[in-house]
Amino acid sequence: MAGNLLVSVTNAANDPDRATVGFVVANASAASGVETSVFLSTEGVRLSQRGYADDIHEEGFAPLRELIDSFVEAEGTILVCSPCFKKRDLSEEDLVEGAKIVGGAVPVELMVNGASCITY
């Protein structure tokens, strides 16, 4: 199917409901064959760190760790905002599988080329 989706996730343990639902929607998209990227920015970049999401399990949803893993399994891409990442002194060595650090050009390029965007 044509088209792609950018899911902007701006929260982590500070708001597990938003962080979780962002990945739920990203899973729905990727598992439906839509080219899907999650863009982690501001507090959301913490989700890029291995082990960080292990204790986040919002009631009524699958554990966040499982949602991130199934998103990568469904060939989703995780983009991590570079300045947000550096500001928080996070570690490139601890990036979860499939995550890559990018500047603003990558998500902007996706959107100007037609990707729809939803933010959590």
Add this chain to the structure above:
Amino acid sequence: MPASFADVEEMGCGSLMVALMRAMREVGRGELLQVRAADPGARHDIPSWCRMTGHRLLDGPYGATEDEYLIRKRED
């Protein structure tokens, strides 16, 4: 040809789509997958998923509790 069967129970939203994706991987091209999906959103989500992925929804919801679906996997 008998259909493969997947009972995804109450899974909904993203979890339902991932479960369908995984179940369909085990089905040959052009073959059938029978799904039981009890989430109330499934009756809208499964037809939408089929339109996006190119698989063909042959029937559903049907059955005593109207939570079964029959899908033919795309040929290509």
